[in-house]
Amino acid sequence: MRRGAVWALVGAAVVVAAAAIGWFWAPFGRPSAPSELSPATTGPSAHPLAALEAGDCFAEFESPWQADFDPVSCEEPHAAELTALVPVSTVLDVEAWPGEEALRDSAMLACQSPEAIDLDAAGRIEGLEIQVRWPASEAEWGSGLETYSCFAVAPELTGSLRP
Numbered sequence: 001m002r003r004g005a006v007w008a009l010v011g012a013a014v015v016v017a018a019a020a021i022g023w024f025w026a027p028f029g030r031p032s033a034p035s036e037l038s039p040a041t042t043g044p045s046a047h048p049l050a051a052l053e054a055g056d057c058f059a060e061f062e063s064p065w066q067a068d069f070d071p072v073s074c075e076e077p078h079a080a081e082l083t084a085l086v087p088v089s090t091v092l093d094v095e096a097w098p099g100e101e102a103l104r105d106s107a108m109l110a111c112q113s114p115e116a117i118d119l120d121a122a123g124r125i126e127g128l129e130i131q132v133r134w135p136a137s138e139a140e141w142g143s144g145l146e147t148y149s150c151f152a153v154a155p156e157l158t159g160s161l162r163p
Helices: 003-025 100-111 119-123 138-142
Strands: 078-087 129-133 147-157
Touching: 078 100, 100 129, 100 147
Parallel strands: none
Antiparallel strands: 078 147, 129 147
């Protein structure tokens, strides 16, 4: 074997060994899905999802899955608006827990309908995203949370996008 080929094999073996060690050691940790929602970190006016109403706006918004929300006036610039609470039964013909996959697959259908958002106004907002929260577990479903929570998200929203 040539000397260059030997060094190439040695180099490849070192890279593979380093990758394996790095995988097992994971000095920065591995991300994992949270087993439960994190506690509220917003101000004293924070509300859980169940206390929100369609038309509530939020100056700060991380995700539809955050534990608490801090509503603000929609007339002021805001990052997100809860445009609608759409009953799952209007999209899926179910009475019992349909499973997360079925809920996820119908989420955008529910929240991009004319009953959930003012489509004309939404079409004029550059970078607008629709983000959806649905009942994440059978326990949430059993507690009465049987709606899609539809959030319109964009920097510096002003006014409402409710239909």
